[in-house]
Amino acid sequence: MTPTTRDDCLRRDEKDPLAGFRDEFLLPSGTVYLDGNSLGALPAATPGRVARTVEQEWGERLIASWNEAGWWEKPRTLGAGIAPLVGAAPHEVVVGDGTSANLFKALVAALRLNPERHVVLGERGNFPTDLYITEGVSEIMGAVERRVHADNRAALAGALAAGDVAVLLLSHVDYSTGALRDMAEITRLAHANGTLVVWDLCHSAGALPVELASDRADFAVGCTYKYLNAGPGAPAFLFAAERHHAASRQPLTGWHGHARPFDFSAGYAPAEGASRFLSGSQPVVAAAALEASLELWQRVDLGLLREKSLALTDLFIEATRPAGLRLATPREPERRGSQVSLRHPDGYAMVRALIERGVVGDFRAPDILRFGFAPLYLRYADVFDAAQALVEVVRSGEWRDPRFAVATGVT
Ligand SMILES: Cc1ncc(COP(=O)(O)O)c(C=O)c1O
Ligand SMILES: Nc1c(O)cccc1C(=O)C[C@H](N)C(=O)O
Secondary structure, eight states: OOOOSHHHHHHHHHHOTTGGGGGGEEOOTTOEEOOTTTSOOEETTHHHHHHHIIIIIITTTGGGHHHHTOTTTHHHHHHHHHHHHHTOOGGGEEEOSOHHHHHHHHHHHHHHHSTTOOEEEEETTOOHHHHHHHHHHHHHHTOEEEEEOTTOHHHHHHHHHTSOEEEEEEESBOTTTOBBOOHHHHHHHHHHTTOEEEEEOTTTBTTBOOOTTTTTOSEEEEOSSSTTOOOTTOOOEEEEOHHHHTTOOOSOOOGGGBSSGGGOOSSOOBOSGGGGGOOSOOOHHHHHHHHHHHHHHTTOOHHHHHHHHHHHHHHHHHHTGGGOOEEOSOSSGGGBOSEEEEEOTTHHHHHHHHHHTTEEOEEETTTEEEEEOOTTTOOHHHHHHHHHHHHHHHHHTGGGSGGGSSOOSOO
16 A cells, blocks of 8 residues: 555554664665665665775775675675676676676677677667667677567567567666566567567666576666665676576687686686686785675565565655656566656756755656656655655746756766
């Protein structure tokens, strides 16, 4: 049942089995933070962990820490920490580089695994880096890029049925509308047409349970700075299904992906397993922040997380109805990520006015007011208050104040 009053929400908060996690985050007071789908909140354990890496591991033990503190192994140990959150085996995930770089590696590897074909199928309206990297990969690989509407099943099936698609790249959850795609069904359809699939998990890792192995995904990439709370610019992850390990050839053949890096030999030989997707040295200090957040994430029941996420998005959708904004997010729970998007041509000013009231969401062109729901640190009462604030902003017309119309840097 969707709570309908603030008192209902307070009662839901009292019974919430995930409520205790809120105290494990450092949140500014007086703010309802609905932008954890862009930059997640700071775990309370992170500053201490980063300080330990800097002061003790680096400051005191210097070079010895590559072995003693496990720095060399971090891409694999952190990958193993992400694996249960995305339904993968520990040795199928490595951490390193950024999402864009990992997309590049995964797309090239997938194209090379399907050498008879030369089409990369992407989706219209995907996050721009996915579009741009696909463009770059296609140029370098002599491939042809096509785009379909991912949520139009007939169009997707038709594009795959052409029989020339080497690889399909999709976002599991759309960054703009929050639409959740059926990974199992789409992957099955792609495979039936001889196509490999790369999934972008930026908006699903830590937002909902993901089942890469049982859904038969080929490759996946994702960032750790949104729902996984690892901090701005934190290292990303790459999943490669075990069945592709031996034959995969990625293009950024640096020494961290070499079979025997300390032989310092003149020729490249790929490492075993997903490690062959690594390239060069990784930001160890940033990795410490990811390690701290993953320790917290190991204790999260993803079933409970999904239940609360759907309850929060449902509450927000219902409680913002009086604002009269058009819903861009699917109403059916099984088609929704952990986000609610509403449309209005003056959405930018509305979001700015809302931020002034202490409710932080964001705006995505051309007309999307976007709100992310991180179940570990959001309370039902917060969501109720945020919805009320949005209704008041829209109804009062306070967003018409000219100072809210001026675009300001990063949004
Ligand atoms: C779907 C998606 N892919 C990729 C990215 C980002 O890529 P990178 O981490 O390389 O900046 C984002 C957000 O920034 C995203 O929403
Ligand atoms: N990665 C970001 C960045 O480096 C700067 C500003 C914003 C971001 C984001 O993550 C945006 C986010 N992917 C989005 O869905 O809009």
